[in-house]
Amino acid sequence: MILCMTSTNETKLSTEANKLEDCILRISQNDREAFTVLYKEIRASVYGFALSVLKNCHDAEDILHDCYLSVISSAGSYRPCGKPMAWILTITRNLCLMKLREYRRMGELPDEDWEKYLSEKESVSHEDRLIISECMLTLSDTERQIVVLHAVAGFKHREIAGILGLPLPTVLSKHSRALKKLKAHLTKEDHFVNDFPSAHFVTSAPPAAHINAQSASPAQERNDHKDGNQESQ
Amino acid sequence: METKNLNDKIKNAFTNAAPDDPEAALSLYEERKGNYMIQAETKKSNTWIRKFSAVAAVFVLIVVGCFGFLFYNVNYAVDSTISLDINPSIEIRVNQKERVLDVIPLNEDGRVVIGNMDLSGSDLDVAVNALIGAMLREGYLNELSNSILVSIDGSNTQKNSQLQEKLTAEISSLLNTGTFSGAVLSQTVTANDDLRKLADTYGITVGKAQLVQQIMNTSPLYTFESLAGLSINELNLLLESHSTSESTVSSVGTASDKAYIGTDAAVAAALTHAGLSSSDVSALKTELDWDDGAMVYEVEFVSGGYEYEYDIDAKTGAVRKSEKERDDGGSRPSLPSDQTPATGDYISVDSAKEIACAHAGVPVDGIWDFSIDFERDDGWSIYEMDFKYDGYEYDYEINAITGDILKSEKEYDGSYNPSDGQQGQETLISEEQANQIALDHAGVSATDVLFIKTELDRDDGRSVYEIEFRAGAYEYEYEINAATGDIIKSEKERD
Numbered sequence: 001m002i003l004c005m006t007s008t009n010e011t012k013l014s015t016e017a018n019k020l021e022d023c024i025l026r027i028s029q030n031d032r033e034a035f036t037v038l039y040k041e042i043r044a045s046v047y048g049f050a051l052s053v054l055k056n057c058h059d060a061e062d063i064l065h066d067c068y069l070s071v072i073s074s075a076g077s078y079r080p081c082g083k084p085m086a087w088i089l090t091i092t093r094n095l096c097l098m099k100l101r102e103y104r105r106m107g108e109l110p111d112e113d114w115e116k117y118l119s120e121k122e123s124v125s126h127e128d129r130l131i132i133s134e135c136m137l138t139l140s141d142t143e144r145q146i147v148v149l150h151a152v153a154g155f156k157h158r159e160i161a162g163i164l165g166l167p168l169p170t171v172l173s174k175h176s177r178a179l180k181k182l183k184a185h186l187t188k189e190d191h192f193v194n195d196f197p198s199a200h201f202v203t204s205a206p207p208a209a210h211i212n213a214q215s216a217s218p219a220q221e222r223n224d225h226k227d228g229n230q231e232s233q
Numbered sequence: 234m235e236t237k238n239l240n241d242k243i244k245n246a247f248t249n250a251a252p253d254d255p256e257a258a259l260s261l262y263e264e265r266k267g268n269y270m271i272q273a274e275t276k277k278s279n280t281w282i283r284k285f286s287a288v289a290a291v292f293v294l295i296v297v298g299c300f301g302f303l304f305y306n307v308n309y310a311v312d313s314t315i316s317l318d319i320n321p322s323i324e325i326r327v328n329q330k331e332r333v334l335d336v337i338p339l340n341e342d343g344r345v346v347i348g349n350m351d352l353s354g355s356d357l358d359v360a361v362n363a364l365i366g367a368m369l370r371e372g373y374l375n376e377l378s379n380s381i382l383v384s385i386d387g388s389n390t391q392k393n394s395q396l397q398e399k400l401t402a403e404i405s406s407l408l409n410t411g412t413f414s415g416a417v418l419s420q421t422v423t424a425n426d427d428l429r430k431l432a433d434t435y436g437i438t439v440g441k442a443q444l445v446q447q448i449m450n451t452s453p454l455y456t457f458e459s460l461a462g463l464s465i466n467e468l469n470l471l472l473e474s475h476s477t478s479e480s481t482v483s484s485v486g487t488a489s490d491k492a493y494i495g496t497d498a499a500v501a502a503a504l505t506h507a508g509l510s511s512s513d514v515s516a517l518k519t520e521l522d523w524d525d526g527a528m529v530y531e532v533e534f535v536s537g538g539y540e541y542e543y544d545i546d547a548k549t550g551a552v553r554k555s556e557k558e559r560d561d562g563g564s565r566p567s568l569p570s571d572q573t574p575a576t577g578d579y580i581s582v583d584s585a586k587e588i589a590c591a592h593a594g595v596p597v598d599g600i601w602d603f604s605i606d607f608e609r610d611d612g613w614s615i616y617e618m619d620f621k622y623d624g625y626e627y628d629y630e631i632n633a634i635t636g637d638i639l640k641s642e643k644e645y646d647g648s649y650n651p652s653d654g655q656q657g658q659e660t661l662i663s664e665e666q667a668n669q670i671a672l673d674h675a676g677v678s679a680t681d682v683l684f685i686k687t688e689l690d691r692d693d694g695r696s697v698y699e700i701e702f703r704a705g706a707y708e709y710e711y712e713i714n715a716a717t718g719d720i721i722k723s724e725k726e727r728d
Contacts, residue, residue: 064251098436101462102341127246151241179239
């Protein structure tokens with residue numbers, strides 16, 4: 001009886017996680033419907049995170065697809081532990097790092113095509129564009145990833161620290177700093193955008209963002225190895 | 234704005250930006266993996282039929298299994314795996330009879346090379362012929378990059394070396410085209426789990442991982458990470474340049490260095506920088522090396538009592554590093570020059586640093602401007618280190634195997650750690666002040682600016698505001714010294 005009660009409590013706490021785990025289980029049994037449910041559940045988080053790492057919509061879409069494929073093909077080996085989303089986002093992160101590595105091998109960096117892409121996409125409202133471009137321009141790579149993991153994927157700071165391989169205090173301070181910056185910019189930007197409705201999106205991103213991407217990637221890659229080792233153990 | 238509200242808005246924005254087409258993702262998957270997703274409905278059938286067919290199937294399996302085992306072993310079991318690397322990486326699996334079971338692309342370029350070819354069932358010779366042909370056609374092998382790595386992985390050692398020899402001969406004859414001749418590296422893979430794990434992590438073949446490890450043995454400053462991304466041609470050049478006697482890779486032909494300026498041009502660039510002519514210098518030495526993410530020629534020579542050391546960018550000819558130092562007439566005893574430098578168990582960079590600091594009596598974490606080089610010549614493997622501490626410049630050479638100090642120098646240069654000096658006494662101008670300085674210089678008023686980004690950065694011990702903004706049709710970039718307000722850099726560019 002007591003056992004029953006504890007399990008119902010936990011179920012209530014983590015219905016979302018359970019729903020996803022159920023999906024993964026059913027996907028491993030070739031259930032198409034479960035795939036569609038999973039697709040809807042994770043697309044914003046995976047895409048948002050990939051975009052915040054790569055700053056390229058085209059690549060982020062590729063990552064989204066590859067991530068689905070990885071989830072489908074490794075669904076059978078997933079062991080339920082109450083954190084399906086962390087599992088999926090770790091896959092996403094590894095895919096992104098692979099992509100960055102590929103770019104570096106070719107000696108180039110991904111084009112930052114998000115401004116053009118967003119201005120062409122119909123489902124993206126004016127405000128959406130404003131918010132995404134603020135995330136892209138005002139935040140550092142790590143800040144942006146933290147903000148997206150928190151707001152879009154709904155992760156707790158502790159989980160974000162785990163996924164990004166950062167200490168918890170770093171995540172906390174970076175997150176609060178990032179939110180402060182965003183708030184300040186968004187209130188300041190309001191009148192700009194009213195004055196120059198289109199100016200913000202037709203132009204290309206400033207070059208400094210490239211430098212950020214370059215300097216951020218080696219550190220991320222080292223973390224990636226750590227992740228990889230842990231998984232294989 | 235409320236944080237909750239902001240988080241919701243961010244979530245909404247990314248949700249709206251994300252693609253929403255589950256069907257496309259599903260069909261993409263099915264396209265790649267064939268019929269993995271079997272419809273659940275087809276599983277429904279009558280129980281007795283299922284039971285009967287199960288019994289029948291077991292019976293058939295036993296019969297077929299007995300006869301099939303031998304047949305399978307000869308025809309369908311993977312006997313050897315051969316991988317070809319240039320940048321396209323392709324794995325060929327063959328059976329005992331050297332017939333191709335499967336050709337697997339290991340990266341995107343490999344996929345391009347294979348294209349629509351279906352090589353399963355053909356002879357290994359034919360398959361290799363077709364693949365090399367495709368690589369030439371697609372331009373992966375050319376005058377500038379002519380090296381290919383062939384790695385054989387199989388259980389039978391004797392057969393491995395036979396295959397290695399045969400394929401090397403065949404591929405080099407295929408690559409002796411009219412316009413250029415190829416360089417073939419070949420090896421037998423002795424894969425262990427560590428190597429496989431490394432290969433997996435970096436998305437390269439086990440063969441390439443083994444080659445990378447081979448080259449890493451020649452210098453402790455190389456990391457797997459930095460070398461894994463190089464092309465086989467670049468790795469081949471490094472291998473040639475650091476030739477060791479312990480190599481397990483056999484090499485036919487010479488790697489192309491036509492993409493680079495060449496030794497002569499590198500020497501000329503170094504001499505020009507030093508203001509010397511070739512008749513002034515002696516003990517000239519050059520070596521191709523991979524340093525800080527670029528191929529460089531290391532050029533060393535002696536002139537007028539000074540030792541010069543240059544790193545010349547192999548592609549552009551730019552001087553990446555220059556050092557000039559009084560030649561102390563051989564502080565390290567010279568070993569017979571025909572002795573090959575020993576490779577193997579080097580002490581780590583960190584321990585070399587500790588040894589030098591301990592000798593100098595300075596704290597390891599207090600030094601600045603630390604730089605380290607690794608060199609193998611005259612029978613020695615040596616770490617060369619420079620660093621500064623408390624007004625002095627130190628110069629050390631440490632035996633990279635024993636840790637012995639071969640040279641130590643201490644020279645007063647009066648420089649103090651720039652970051653020490655600044656933190657206490659300096660007051661920085663504010664972000665607004667920095668912006669104003671940039672705007673004044675640009676002749677733009679704040680109301681005309683569409684977008685401004687300001688960052689405080691510590692660069693070379695200085696505090697610098699990096700400012701970017703857009704006004705009119707131009708993009709501006711400024712760097713402002715945060716202590717003095719001086720403009721360090723200004724750029725204006727048409728958007």
